[in-house]
Amino acid sequence: MKTKVAFIGLTSCKGCFFEFLLIGKKLETILDNIEIVNFRMLKDFKKKGNYDITFMDGAVSTKNQIKILRDVRKRTKFLIAFGTCACSGGIPMIRNSVKNYRKTVYDKEVRRNSLDTVTPLNSHVKVDYYMRGCPINENEVIEVSMDLIAGKKPREKDYCVCVECKKNGTKCLFKEGKVCYGPVTYAGCNAPCPSVGTPCDGCRGPLPDGNRGAEIDLLKERGISEDDIKTVLSRYSGEVKK
Ligand code: SF4
Ligand code: SF4
Numbered sequence: 367m368k369t370k371v372a373f374i375g376l377t378s379c380k381g382c383f384f385e386f387l388l389i390g391k392k393l394e395t396i397l398d399n400i401e402i403v404n405f406r407m408l409k410d411f412k413k414k415g416n417y418d419i420t421f422m423d424g425a426v427s428t429k430n431q432i433k434i435l436r437d438v439r440k441r442t443k444f445l446i447a448f449g450t451c452a453c454s455g456g457i458p459m460i461r462n463s464v465k466n467y468r469k470t471v472y473d474k475e476v477r478r479n480s481l482d483t484v485t486p487l488n489s490h491v492k493v494d495y496y497m498r499g500c501p502i503n504e505n506e507v508i509e510v511s512m513d514l515i516a517g518k519k520p521r522e523k524d525y526c527v528c529v530e531c532k533k534n535g536t537k538c539l540f541k542e543g544k545v546c547y548g549p550v551t552y553a554g555c556n557a558p559c560p561s562v563g564t565p566c567d568g569c570r571g572p573l574p575d576g577n578r579g580a581e582i583d584l585l586k587e588r589g590i591s592e593d594d595i596k597t598v599l600s601r602y603s604g605e606v607k608k
């Protein structure tokens with residue numbers, strides 16, 4: 367029997383779903399083994415059922431989304447927080463630090479349903495795997511899907527992007543004086559940005575045991591203000607900038 371897979375979205379830019387659709391030929395390695403049973407960006411699947419895997423993108427920003435999320439959790443064996451918005455709140459969560467955003471941005475109707483604060487999925491339900499990245503990484507989608515199809519529990523990478531640079535033999539951009547957030551960012555993307563000369567922007571979110579203090583001190587020595595550093599670090603972390 368094929369693995370039943372759903373793609374369900376909350377508040378996001380949908381970039382992670384587009385990234386999935388753009389994977390192209392590599393998708394063939396999993397498509398024979400899965401049946402997509404819910405994915406609004408492909409078609410309107412009418413039937414509601416149970417899912418083996420759900421890729422859920424976006425953060426929770428409305429009352430209705432809490433209901434949707436809880437319902438999906440009940441019907442899903444393995445729930446994947448798909449992308450940084452779902453994992454840590456990401457870009458949608460920036461609004462938590464903007465004063466009076468609801469009044470300024472939304473009309474009455476939207477305000478009625480919207481929540482005071484945006485939260486990631488794990489504020490409401492148990493998440494089985496965090497697929498980080500803004501957007502997600504295609505190789506991770508394939509690897510994790512293959513593991514699940516084979517009945518294996520996928521392992522998350524709990525080290526920083528620098529480890530992947532070292533493995534790939536990529537020249538360190540930090541050492542060249544560039545501003546790179548790789549030392550405090552979750553790995554798992556295989557460090558594609560430094561490999562083409564672009565410093566890591568931290569899009570997979572902050573590693574809990576990353577040495578943030580040391581990163582901030584080093585960047586301050588390079589003339590970057592603490593406020594600017596914290597603004598960057600807040601973008602994908604879901605934190606309110608202090
Ligand atoms: S993680 Fe980034 S690319 Fe993915 S849905 Fe959120 S904002 Fe868009
Ligand atoms: S380029 Fe950035 S991510 Fe890569 S090793 Fe240097 S500091 Fe770490």
Ligand code: SF4
Pocket residue numbers: 499500527548551552555556557558559560565566567568569570571
């Ligand atoms: S290197 Fe950094 S910015 Fe680039 S994909 Fe990885 S985590 Fe994101």
